[in-house]
Amino acid sequence: MTSSFGTIFRVSTFGESHGGGVGVVIDGVPPRLAITVGELQADLDRRRPGQSRLVTQRDEADRAEILSGVFEGYTTGTPMAVLVRNKDHNSGAYDHLKGVYRPSHADFTYDAKYGFRNWAGGGRASARETIGRVAAAAVARKLLAEVAGIEVLAWVQSVADIEADVDSGALTLEAVEADPTRCPDPDAAARMTTAIEQARRDGDSLGGVVACVARRVPAGLGEPVFDKLDADLAGGLMSLPAAKGVEIGSGFAGTRMTGLAHNDPFEPGADGPRTTTNHSGGIQGGISNGEDIVCRVAFKPTGTIASEQQTVTREGEATTLAAKGRHDPCVLPRAVPMVEAMVLLSLADHWLRQRAVDVLPQLDVRP
Amino acid sequence: MTSSFGTIFRVSTFGESHGGGVGVVIDGVPPRLAITVGELQADLDRRRPGQSRLVTQRDEADRAEILSGVFEGYTTGTPMAVLVRNKDHNSGAYDHLKGVYRPSHADFTYDAKYGFRNWAGGGRASARETIGRVAAAAVARKLLAEVAGIEVLAWVQSVADIEADVDSGALTLEAVEADPTRCPDPDAAARMTTAIEQARRDGDSLGGVVACVARRVPAGLGEPVFDKLDADLAGGLMSLPAAKGVEIGSGFAGTRMTGLAHNDPFEPGADGPRTTTNHSGGIQGGISNGEDIVCRVAFKPTGTIASEQQTVTREGEATTLAAKGRHDPCVLPRAVPMVEAMVLLSLADHWLRQRAVDVLPQLDVRP
């Protein structure tokens, strides 16, 4: 249960940063979807480290293999399993972490939970776990495009106090991918780059906000009460490593508006009601209303830093620790495909769930 | 599935604002817990309208009845069912809403989803649905207090741009309940009261932020990956009516800190490592670390306002609408027990789940 997401389109990830590999089982993929391992790889390549000088310089090829669920180029309807092998690592690289808890990592909490220390490189808490999510989301992306023309696009909205100016309605994937920061505002991107490089030189790290838009989501997706579309998005997005906050539509800023300003007036549209503003972020009462779905995720500054920090040993003694090796001073660019992944997985699940809702004829005489 | 929350301590709510009643089935309550209907009623009374001039003046007695799962004053281990009857309503009171969609309500999205309009008072999207959550949470509260001394306390942190100054570590239930706003900062509470009353006179509404602290949560609660404690909190809290954002610990503000400032250093403590700061909000890697769990929820300004708004009819014609009757100009005070409810339900579930994790002896020689 702890590693599964979704009700119908249900993904279960497995694997640690060290060991045989990481991957995902995707249950509930509809049959007859044309899919290739290359389509998965394209999103995985956006996620992996080493893409630019801004992110970790480790070379992780992250080659995906589809173990099951695809036959002659089409999904069979049975579970897709995808495996990405870990590379062999120098087993001594993590020796200095065996008996000490890195501040603001999961080292101590995993030990408290499991009474066991998997000290090699973050274990299950490593961001490598998200490989499975991104691979599964590539399948969701293909499905949603095919059945409904849905498109999901995320970008870096801010790094530290540098805020981008982005028109989410006009944004393209090309604009996002144009800069290694994945910030489509060139001016902000340049300042982000400078800030991230300075943070690296300082042995420090930066956080920021990833924003995401989903377009052409039909009205009616999401379930009342606990499985609201925004609730599933919030749960999924907060489950990403380093996430500390989630907003839908107006978010926290909306709390400072009045109802009259915040309410989204309806006007007649070609295919039903449209709203003239979108403070709701495309979701009302937990259900999509046909407008763009807009959300934002706050990522804290990376916990792993080269500066010396105060901590304790497994035996309870005070000590200090400084990270060795190469580390991301800012995870934001790599978080972009992860945010897209959780939005895609949520939407695929809710789109399929709605299929089991809309089964009876429309009523001639509505009450 | 759509109306259930939790894995072991699992609640399923039912009911609409009109009809026979609303309620909850609570599966997974451990046996031998002493509980009375009065303990449920106490929390329900904090949730219901009509407590002060700040909130809706409707008189809803909301008397709970425990239908099953309790025998001779103790839980039996089988599902508890709790029912709160709806009062008979004037069936004509909602006639003017039959064919029109209220802006920023669930009227249109429910219709898009279900092809059916339950126009009587919000139906399943009504805040009355949260009665079941609050009743179930009263059971969770009793359980968590008994097994672990856990205490969960929420308060109104802001209304519009009025921000309270609250020391979450020293806060008491009495301080929260001292003012109808449920804001424990008397000065801010007074200004909030003024602002809310002004909004009512203006036919407008206000939003705000509810904050919540959970104390004495043992380290080790929460599951890696999708069922992280913060992910379950975020999903649960975002499922509350009118919620648009959730933060854990430093939240969005934390994105503007550097890693060196944001990391929570460890120091030796009497019962294991403690952190000297709590930007993590008590959760690291999705698992509690023994510090106070701190979260915040953004609630948009209430959608129902007396001012006239632009909207469309079910037939797609432009029209205008103004709310009739009495309505909350600000839901924040009533949202306090709802926020506590979702935190309590998440914690009860994760506390019980950890029971099935920690089953084997500690290893003598740890790797």
Next chain:
Amino acid sequence: MTSSFGTIFRVSTFGESHGGGVGVVIDGVPPRLAITVGELQADLDRRRPGQSRLVTQRDEADRAEILSGVFEGYTTGTPMAVLVRNKDHNSGAYDHLKGVYRPSHADFTYDAKYGFRNWAGGGRASARETIGRVAAAAVARKLLAEVAGIEVLAWVQSVADIEADVDSGALTLEAVEADPTRCPDPDAAARMTTAIEQARRDGDSLGGVVACVARRVPAGLGEPVFDKLDADLAGGLMSLPAAKGVEIGSGFAGTRMTGLAHNDPFEPGADGPRTTTNHSGGIQGGISNGEDIVCRVAFKPTGTIASEQQTVTREGEATTLAAKGRHDPCVLPRAVPMVEAMVLLSLADHWLRQRAVDVLPQLDVRP
């Protein structure tokens, strides 16, 4: 979790034989289904005691109330809650059972599990719990008839060693309901009646087999591996009180055939392949093949008997016990609607699940 069944069409029952009442929450009912409380009551009336001299003479009116999920005669798509009140009982009637375990009942095992004795009339293990299942199944019955013309019909196939001769293909509800035994073979029914009355006079009880057929189930329902249609049927049917065995198609008798005799040859049919025999019972590889689904459930003789039996007290002392009051000497007639209920619930769930499978266009060129 312990009290829920189904993935999409998901029922959660609650209630004990004593206390406020028993009922069910049905989540996942598609909207726009016309349903009345009378349709639920019709099936509940077939389940309740007191219908003839063959079954318990207690008068339990079992009046159902729909608390939610239906508006103006149609389902809304939100959870249906159904409540059946318990009657007030003489609280002293069960005093003699307070400290003693009835043989082959759940008294001891519930106490071992919960450390708590709900001694009033069977508690959650009472057959009254099945009221919720039967009420939910009435909704499933209506849905399946409307969307696919599916019909589910069960009957008493044997009592003790009296075996009925029934042509399942030609059987009608009228034939089943024609005799209080619910055995549609008049000769066997007469002998069953005699045997049951003799058992009552002997202070003894009888068991038997209920058979069930589901007609017009489309090919393709059921999921591979764990959620096979036959696996879900077996799990659901074995969850009925007093069930000790389940067979699909040829069942145990099929183990004595050879493959050549047992295999069901295909022949061309108007709407696709048909089988010339049906040893598979309409299910192959866990998925329906369009033939009649046929299953059988073994019910042990009722545990409650008037004869004196050896047992132990809660304190571990040997003692004897003889049932007081009126009891079913044979549950088979009342088990018929319960068996139908589990088959209906399984089919409704799988029919809706298949909606989320069959979403992409057929392939022009199949591999």
Next chain:
Amino acid sequence: MTSSFGTIFRVSTFGESHGGGVGVVIDGVPPRLAITVGELQADLDRRRPGQSRLVTQRDEADRAEILSGVFEGYTTGTPMAVLVRNKDHNSGAYDHLKGVYRPSHADFTYDAKYGFRNWAGGGRASARETIGRVAAAAVARKLLAEVAGIEVLAWVQSVADIEADVDSGALTLEAVEADPTRCPDPDAAARMTTAIEQARRDGDSLGGVVACVARRVPAGLGEPVFDKLDADLAGGLMSLPAAKGVEIGSGFAGTRMTGLAHNDPFEPGADGPRTTTNHSGGIQGGISNGEDIVCRVAFKPTGTIASEQQTVTREGEATTLAAKGRHDPCVLPRAVPMVEAMVLLSLADHWLRQRAVDVLPQLDVRP
């Protein structure tokens, strides 16, 4: 959902008979369990073909690899993933099955469900899928032995009409493994061997019954209503390939006994009540009572036979088909570890679930 089993100890299998491999993700394994790949392999070796002349002569090495969840010889608490590679197969070996449905296989039903024909060797319906179950069950076996001394042992009880005489109480693994039939009654085993070899020569196949006993299961495992221990066993066992019936305790034979004969009288025991007979098969009211759990599974004769059979093509034309290559004339010996697997998985899940039930102190004064 379709490929997962269990609530806390939750296994998800993946893979087809052809493609990259088959395997399982096991979520909910408690940390600190010592486990080696050799312990998984031991059970896998009992499952695989080619062990004797009685079963398929294909040489499938079925080497398991643990991809995650184990570190330095102990489980970490995070998901275990196990992979068994498929061997490369002659792609032409199944060409003759491309356009035709094998009788009493899943060929037609999968096509009806998915609109897609994975014609290579059974696909997901292949018995190779059970590799994942057996690997996961080896972990469950180790856990149950360690925490409760539970032992699960299955054997071939009958083949066709040859019935073994077995004392389940005294049975040992050695006695089961002593003969390739896995029938511990040497005389019956010899006759079974003769019958199976004759069936092979006849181009025919045989079915039979596998029985299973679970010893030292503590009283109190299993949940009321739908998640009864016997219901979960029945669902799990019926999900095995070729299963057509399941019995617990007295099963169908019990329906011919009277209540007085069938009830299991209690007598005082050293550790609580014991029953003097075990018609209940160790389960009463869905919950274990501390006696041996006894169940039986009916397996139909293998569908794949060398004799010519009547069938239809994918285009709906009548044709005939005879299996090529080597096939099991009787799956019973290989079904033994599969039956054990489902019993082990059910028991591990329920043992862990009970941990979250028994959390509060015993009541001093019981009602």
